[in-house]
Amino acid sequence: MLTSAFPSRLKWPVILDYGIACATPALAVVLDVSFSRLWGIDPPASVFLCGILIVAWVSGPGPALLATALTVLAFDYFLMQPIYSFSLEFKEFPRLALLTIVALFMVSLSAAQRRATASLRRARDEQREMVQELRKLNEALRVENTERRRADEKMRRTEQEFRLIADNIPVLASCRPDGTVDFRNKTWRDYSGLSRDNLEGRRWGSSTHPDDLPLVEREWRSHIATGEPFELEQRVRRADGEYRWHWVRRVPLHDDSGNVIKWYGVGFDIEDRRLAEEAQRRSEAALCEARRELQLTIDSIPVMVSTFDPDGTRSFVNQQWQNYTGHTQQEATGKGLDTSLYYHPDDVQRFDNAWRIAQAKGETLSVDVRTRRADGTYRWYTMRRAPLRDERGNIVKWYSVGIDVDDQKVAENALQRSEAYMVEAQKLNLTGSMAWDLANGDHFWSDGTYRIMGFDRSAKPSMDLIMQRIHPDDRAQLQHEVDRAAQGAQIHDFEQRLLMPDGQIKHLCVRAHRVKYVSGKEEIVGALMDITESRKSQAALDAAQTALAHACRVATLGEISASIAHEVNQPLAAIVANGQACLRFLRRETPDLNKLRGAIEWIVKDGKRADEVIRRVRGLLKKADTQKALFDVNDIVCEVTALLQRELSAQHVTLRLELASAMPLIVGDRVQLQQVIINLVVNGVDAIQAVMDRSHELLIRSYEDETHQIVVAVKDSGVGIPAETANRLFDAFFSTKPSGLGIGLSICRSIIEDHGGRLWATNNTGEPGATFQFALPSHQEQAPLAGTSKLDH
Ligand code: ADP
Numbered sequence: 001m002l003t004s005a006f007p008s009r010l011k012w013p014v015i016l017d018y019g020i021a022c023a024t025p026a027l028a029v030v031l032d033v034s035f036s037r038l039w040g041i042d043p044p045a046s047v048f049l050c051g052i053l054i055v056a057w058v059s060g061p062g063p064a065l066l067a068t069a070l071t072v073l074a075f076d077y078f079l080m081q082p083i084y085s086f087s088l089e090f091k092e093f094p095r096l097a098l099l100t101i102v103a104l105f106m107v108s109l110s111a112a113q114r115r116a117t118a119s120l121r122r123a124r125d126e127q128r129e130m131v132q133e134l135r136k137l138n139e140a141l142r143v144e145n146t147e148r149r150r151a152d153e154k155m156r157r158t159e160q161e162f163r164l165i166a167d168n169i170p171v172l173a174s175c176r177p178d179g180t181v182d183f184r185n186k187t188w189r190d191y192s193g194l195s196r197d198n199l200e201g202r203r204w205g206s207s208t209h210p211d212d213l214p215l216v217e218r219e220w221r222s223h224i225a226t227g228e229p230f231e232l233e234q235r236v237r238r239a240d241g242e243y244r245w246h247w248v249r250r251v252p253l254h255d256d257s258g259n260v261i262k263w264y265g266v267g268f269d270i271e272d273r274r275l276a277e278e279a280q281r282r283s284e285a286a287l288c289e290a291r292r293e294l295q296l297t298i299d300s301i302p303v304m305v306s307t308f309d310p311d312g313t314r315s316f317v318n319q320q321w322q323n324y325t326g327h328t329q330q331e332a333t334g335k336g337l338d339t340s341l342y343y344h345p346d347d348v349q350r351f352d353n354a355w356r357i358a359q360a361k362g363e364t365l366s367v368d369v370r371t372r373r374a375d376g377t378y379r380w381y382t383m384r385r386a387p388l389r390d391e392r393g394n395i396v397k398w399y400s401v402g403i404d405v406d407d408q409k410v411a412e413n414a415l416q417r418s419e420a421y422m423v424e425a426q427k428l429n430l431t432g433s434m435a436w437d438l439a440n441g442d443h444f445w446s447d448g449t450y451r452i453m454g455f456d457r458s459a460k461p462s463m464d465l466i467m468q469r470i471h472p473d474d475r476a477q478l479q480h481e482v483d484r485a486a487q488g489a490q491i492h493d494f495e496q497r498l499l500m501p502d503g504q505i506k507h508l509c510v511r512a513h514r515v516k517y518v519s520g521k522e523e524i525v526g527a528l529m530d531i532t533e534s535r536k537s538q539a540a541l542d543a544a545q546t547a548l549a550h551a552c553r554v555a556t557l558g559e560i561s562a563s564i565a566h567e568v569n570q571p572l573a574a575i576v577a578n579g580q581a582c583l584r585f586l587r588r589e590t591p592d593l594n595k596l597r598g599a600i601e602w603i604v605k606d607g608k609r610a611d612e613v614i615r616r617v618r619g620l621l622k623k624a625d626t627q628k629a630l631f632d633v634n635d636i637v638c639e640v641t642a643l644l645q646r647e648l649s650a651q652h653v654t655l656r657l658e659l660a661s662a663m664p665l666i667v668g669d670r671v672q673l674q675q676v677i678i679n680l681v682v683n684g685v686d687a688i689q690a691v692m693d694r695s696h697e698l699l700i701r702s703y704e705d706e707t708h709q710i711v712v713a714v715k716d717s718g719v720g721i722p723a724e725t726a727n728r729l730f731d732a733f734f735s736t737k738p739s740g741l742g743i744g745l746s747i748c749r750s751i752i753e754d755h756g757g758r759l760w761a762t763n764n765t766g767e768p769g770a771t772f773q774f775a776l777p778s779h780q781e782q783a784p785l786a787g788t789s790k791l792d793h
Contacts, residue, residue, distance in 0.1 A: 016059075017055075017058070017059030017060060017062070017063040018059070018062075018063050018066060020055055020058060020059050020063060020067075021055045021059055021062075021063030021064065021066040021067040021070070022066070022067070022070060024051035024052070024054060024055045024067050024071075025048065025051060025067055025070040025071040025073075025074045026070075026074070027051060028047045028048040028050075028051040028071065028074070029074045029078050029079075031047050032044065032047055032048070032078070032079055033078060033079075035047075036079075045075065045095070045098075045099045045102075048071040048074075048075055048099065048103070049099070049102055049103060049106060051067060051071065052064055052067050052068050052071055052103045052106055052107060053106050053110065055067040056106060056107050056110030056111065056114075057110055057114075060111075060114060061107055061108075061110065061111035061114065064106075064107040064110060064111070065107055068100070068103040068104060068107055071099070071103060072096065072099065072100050072103070073086065075096065075099060076088055076092075076096060080092040080095070080096060173185070173188055173264075173265045173267075174262055174263065174264050174265070175250075175262070175263040175264075175265065176262065176263075177224070177259075177260045177261060177262070177263070178224065179220050179224055179263065188267075190239070191236075191238055191239065192207050192236075192237065192238070192239060193238070193239025193240075194206075194207075207236050207237045208234055208235070208236060208237075209234065209235035209236070209237065209243045211235070212234040212235050215232065215234065216232065216234055219232055220250075223250070223252075224260075227252050227254070227258075227260045228252070229249065229250060229251040229252060230249075230250055231247065231248060231249040231250070232247075232248055233245060233246070233247050233248070233270065233274075234246060234248060236248075236267065244269055244271035245269070245270050245271045245273075245274040246267040246268060246269055246270060246271075247267065247268045247270045248265055248266070248267040249265065249266055249267075250263050250264070250265040251263070251264050251265075252264075298318045298319075299318050299319035299320065300319070300320070301318075301320065302320060302404065303320060303401050303402060303403050303404070304317070304318065304320050304321040304324055304325075304371075304381070304400075304401065304402035305317070305318040305320070305321060305399075305400070305401055305402075306318070306321055306332075306400045306402075307397055307398065307399055307400065308385070308397065308398035308400060309397070309398075310394075310395045310396060310397070310398070312355070312359055312398075313333075313334065313335045314332060314333050314334070315333055315397075316329075316333065317329060317332045317333065321402070323374075324371070324373055324374065325342060325371075325372065325373070325374060326373075326374025326375075327341075339351060339352055339355075341372070342371055342372055343369050343370065343371055343372065344369070344370035344371075344372070344378045346370075347369045347370050350367070350369070351367055351369045351383070354367045355367075355385070358385060359398075362387055362389075362395055363387075364384065364385065364386045364387070365383065365384065365385040365386075366382065366383070366384045367382070367383050368380055368381070368382050368383075368405065368409075369381055369383055371383075371402060379404055379406040380404070380405050380406040380408075380409040381402040381403060381404055381405060381406075382402070382403045382405045383400065383401075383402050384400065384401050384402075384403075385398050385399065385400040386398070386399050386400075387399075422446070423446070423447050423448065427447070427448060427451070430448070430452065430529060430530035430533075431448050431452075431527055431528065431529045431530070432445065432446050432447070432448030432449030432450070432451065432452050432453075432527065432528050432529075433445075433446040433448065433449060433525075433526070433527045433528075434446065434449050434461070434512075434525075434526060434527075434528065435523050435524065435525045435526075436463075436485075436512075436523060436524040436525075437521070437523050438485065438486075438522050438523065438524065439521060439522070441462075441463070443461035443462055443463070443465075443466075444461065445461040449461075449528060452498075452506070452508070452528060452530045453465075453466070453469050453498070454469065454498075454500055454501065455469075463482065466478070469498045469499065469500070470496060470497070470498060470499070471496070471497035471498060471499045471505065472499070473497070474496050474497050477494065477496065478496060481494055481510075485514070485524050488514070489514070490513055490514045491511075491512075491513045491514075492510065492511070492512040492513070492524070492526065493510070493511050493512075494510055495507060495508060495509050495510070495531070496508045496510060505532070506530055506532045507530070507531045507532045507535040508528050508529065508530060508531065509528065509529045509531045510526060510527075510528045511526055511527055511528075512524050512525060512526020512527070513525065513526065545747075545750065549672070549675065549747050549751070552675070552679075552741070552743055552744060552747050553620050553671075553675050553678075554620075555741065556675070556678055556679060556682060556744070557617065557620055564613065564617055564643060564646075566646035567613045567642070567643060567645070567646060568610050568613050568614060570606075570609075571606035571607065571609040571610035571613075572606070572610055574602065574603075574606040575603050575606045575607055575610070578599045578600070578602045578603045578606070579599075579603060581595075581599045582596055582599045582600060582603070585599065613642075613643070616639060616643060616674075617643070619670075619671055619674075620671060620674065620675065620678075627669055627670075628667050628668055628669050629667070629668070629669075629670060630665050630666070630667050630779055631665060631666065631668070631670060632663065632665055632666075633663065633666055633673070633702055633710050633712055633776070634659045634660075634661075634663065634702055636670060636673050636674055636677060637657065637659060637677060637700055637702060637712065638657075638659075639674060640674050640677045640678050640681065641655060641657065641681075641700065643678070644678065644681055644682075647682075647685065648681075648685065648698065651685050651688070651689060651696065652696050653685050653688055653696040653697070653698050654695065654696060654697050654698070655698045655699075655700070656697065656698070656699045656700070657699075657700050657701075658699065658700070658701040658702075659700075659701070659702045660701075660702055660703040660704060663702065663703070663704050663710055663778075664704065664708070664710065664778035664779065664780055665778065665779050666710050666755075666776050666777070666778055666779055667755075667779045668755045668776065669751075669755075672751045672754075672755075673751070673755070675747075675748070675751065676748045676751055676752060676759075676774065677700075677712065677714070679744045679745070679747075679748050680714040680748065680772045681698065681700070681714055682744075683744065683745070683772070684698050684714050684715075684716035684718060684770075684772070685698065685716075686718075686737065687716050687718025687719050687720075687769070687770065688716050688717060688718040688769075689718075690718065690719050691717065691718055691719060691768070694717060694768065695717065696717065697716070697717045698714070698715070698716050698717075699713075699714075699715040699716075700712070700713070700714055700715075701713045701715065704778070705775065708777075708778055708780070709757070709775040709776060709777055709778065710775065710776050710777075710778050711773055711774070711775045712773060712774055712776075713771050713772070713773035714771065714772050714773065715764060715769065715770075715771040716769045716770060716771075717764075717767070717768055717769040718768070718769050718770065719768075719769075719770075720763045720764070720768055720769055720770050721761060721762075721763055721770045726761075729745055729761055730745045730746055730749045730759070731746060732746040733746075734746075745759075745772075748774075752774045752776070755776055755777075756776070756777050757774055757775050757776035757777060758774065758775055759772070759773070759774040760772075760773065760774075761773075
């Protein structure tokens, strides 16, 4: 097939086609002329036809027609008679016509074939294009399918994600245009504890806190009407019934015509935020309050507070500062302020120097300075200024406080003065003070203590130092006091003797007590007094008192001498009588020995009686030191009344004794207590003597009272005690008697008090006369006395 030989026609210029159309007849002429001349063959027309066919095949119908025309002309000119002329013989016409027709037929065939080929080619091209289009379409379809699958997958995932999100975002709900719920997500259902069915068709108020409901309803209604989104904070009930704050935003979804077709709502649990906000509000309020209080405190504290810039410029003063100085904040702050405005002229220089040094060294300043008050007076203040540094150590501020120490200064001066006075006083009254820190064993001695102990001020006080000075016989007692202190004893009150290096003995009275300070520290603080001189005086006084008591006893015995003489005389007379009787018995021829023995026994008894009386009188007259012993007070009463019996009879006084039996014993000096009872009985007899109109009676009672004290009462029927003298009865030298000394009762009282008892007098109730009585502790009640070991049991 030609078409298949030239599947695609080469593209060359049209002129080339026509050139081929021209050349082809020429070539056919050459070939035909050659055939006829060389080989004598009649020129075949087929060569020309072949040429036309080639042109028609190669160059198309147009050049083929041209070649046909040229062929006809050339055939006519070169090959038909007459040769080389275009004129034609008649016989040649058919051939030429046939040639022309065949040529034209071939051209038309060729043209038809070309058209068919061209249309086939086009059809093929179109088919190819269509196939390609189809392929492309298929490819596109495949791609589209893939895309669609991907999109589907994506959409499925998106939907899943959306579901997941929708179910997991804090709270999501959708409502119909009227606000009724048509969907609530899982979070919301879990939160509310309501199922999907329960939620369907509900309105906004179902889980809203009753207090928030009016607001929610109002908002809903107004926004359903306007179709505008809205947001609010409301409390929403949780499944457990607790309400929690939520921030809720509701947004409408409009259709194309602008109508709301749905409402979407999201809610966030803001309970924690609300709590945090509330806490923050509270803490801000507290901070604000704290600031206000701090300001108030700074302004109210009774100290002057101020601040300074690093260059020393005062930048702030508190209210107290302003009140005290009378200068306002504006006046007091700023550069170039004159310190002489605030401080005493004598202190300004010192203060300025100290401030300059503190600034230069960056160290805290602490200076006592007299500061001027608004009224012009000066008070002592301790000024402290401390620097505040930044992290690089640079001073960024100075803080200053001024504390009023005026009273303290005055007190310090007073203390110094009083210390000086105390030193002098201790010097004068021979006293000293001391303190003993129980924790660390430190001792403090005043100058007076050093002086009394006989140590130099340089000596460090200690327990060993004290022990050096204590009399060897008293060291055990001091050790006892030290042990008591260690066991927590509160009070120490004892006497000690010091043996000085020169052999002199000093008597000390020590009184101390335990002091507990706020810090918890405990000290034994006390004072000691050198009582050597007063001891000597006391001894002299005791001697004088003993002498006086003796004199008093002697005087009293003088008063009752008749009675005593009688007491002695009686047994003596009996002895004489019995002696005489003995002599008579002896003079008989046969002496009656039994009678003789009986008389002699009486003599011995009466002798003993007389001896007893004389012994007692001697005892009363003897100047003896006090000797305490244990005895029954009734015995003393009986002894005394035996001595006074005669006196009482002589004065016509009837004596009655009411002595309690089985009373506890007492500890005392027998002679002194006899003296007391004698005095009271003699005074009673004197008081009775002045009474004429009633019987003269004296009663001596002894008994143990409810406090277990042994009481001896001498009750008389005498004149009694006038009210005006009642207070003075026991005063020394008070007497209402013409020849009275007025020392009897005073000595009696001192004796009884020395025995730890008391002596008192009262008028008798409901009857005349007075009662003088004393009470003494029984030996069970009495604390062991010094020297008890010497008691004569
Ligand atoms: P004198 O007996 O030397 O006067 P006293 O000291 O013994 O000294 O007594 C002081 C005074 O107390 C007596 O002068 C007397 O006025 C008063 N007095 C003492 N005993 C009694 C008594 N039993 N009744 C009334 N007054 C008394």
